[in-house]
Amino acid sequence: MNSLTEENYLKALLALSTNSDEVSINDLAKHLDIKMPTVTSMMKKLASKKLVQYESYKPVKLTKKGKQEAAIIVRKHRLTEMFLVEKMGFGWEQVHDIAEQIEHIKSPPFFDKMDELLGFPKLDPHGSPIPDKTGKIVWKHYEKLSDCKKGDTLMLSAVLNSSADFLKFLNSRNLKLGTHIIIDAIEPFDGTMSVSIGKRKEILSGLVCEKLLVENITH
Amino acid sequence: MNSLTEENYLKALLALSTNSDEVSINDLAKHLDIKMPTVTSMMKKLASKKLVQYESYKPVKLTKKGKQEAAIIVRKHRLTEMFLVEKMGFGWEQVHDIAEQIEHIKSPPFFDKMDELLGFPKLDPHGSPIPDKTGKIVWKHYEKLSDCKKGDTLMLSAVLNSSADFLKFLNSRNLKLGTHIIIDAIEPFDGTMSVSIGKRKEILSGLVCEKLLVENITH
């Protein structure tokens, strides 16, 4: 059984290996807000448990086993978020911190029951896929709003940041999953977009646009 | 903020001070399955946080502050048990271990929401009172089945042990909260009782009878 600390390292490793599969000690240290030497020693420990592949001075890689165990934690996190929103009435901006704690609960029946009560959902309240029980994660083919072009009509489908601040910002602009967005203009310098959300005109910074995943529904 | 470990000591202290208010290091050590020296040093720590009153070679006492913080943990435990049974469909024998973990979650809104969804319950699924937000705990005036006499008609109102084994035993005898029990005979030697539960006759050991709290409803 992995400790809470080990679980947090695994989760961070999975989160950081979206692209390259390989994660530097430095990135991991920054992500976890922990110093590099601490990370190095934890990598040795996780390697001895066959959860990561580790060699001195090389980036780290989750093993199949490590990837699976990490995905199960993510599964518990996202099921919890869904449960908090759908069954307990929380807003999508309130659930991250609670789920961050509940994801470490050791009780398969607890999460199975959530899953069942929710009707075996595929997506969490932020549009991220809920890994299945074997640890498989399937993302739909979304694109970042920041990669779309002027005139496109888009549907907001997922957000890449679940912090309360970011989600409160989206709430204040009436941006929810499913909301339609039309790109009226793009500022070439910094990627700021002028968009239409329903009848409202809004300005979204480049940073915000990078965190919004959309489906292109331009007719 | 208290650590998970500290919280477990506080809870144990509260559980053991039902009668005398004072708890011996030895009892605490046994209850937590931890050696006495470890307990001693934790008592010094809790004393420095003004959670217990501690003097060398004397039994320990929760301070008002300690009692309150312990009760809040018990509140979270019992609200969770109630939620698991009422809103998630678990049996009363399945919820203790899960609640044991969830009671340490740091999120007042999470427990407030449970409370609200449950309609502000006063009792948990085992008949124990749920402490209020200030930490006040009010037990109804139950008696132990083991203290009742032949011919009494009783209503099972609470159980003093929430272990899965014990509760599965009660399930197998159709004993639930609210069930009526008539004492047909008491074995003087060991307190074994012959009882009627509905139309069924059952034998309950003295140990079991001590764990059952009842209301006397003899006509």
Added chain:
DNA sequence: ATAATTTATTAGTCTATTCTAACTTTGTAG
């Protein structure tokens, strides 16, 4: 291709929580 910068590792320390072994106090049985 060599210096400068960044990244990673080693070595040693710290805190929280636990343990064992040895000693001290308290309380009780004659």
Added chain:
DNA sequence: CTACAAAGTTAGAATAGACTAATAAATTAT
């Protein structure tokens, strides 16, 4: 009132996880 058992404490060590300072390897930039 003593002697012994039970309860409690002290001292010293272990483990997990985190840190800092110093060193080493790898990368980048001239």
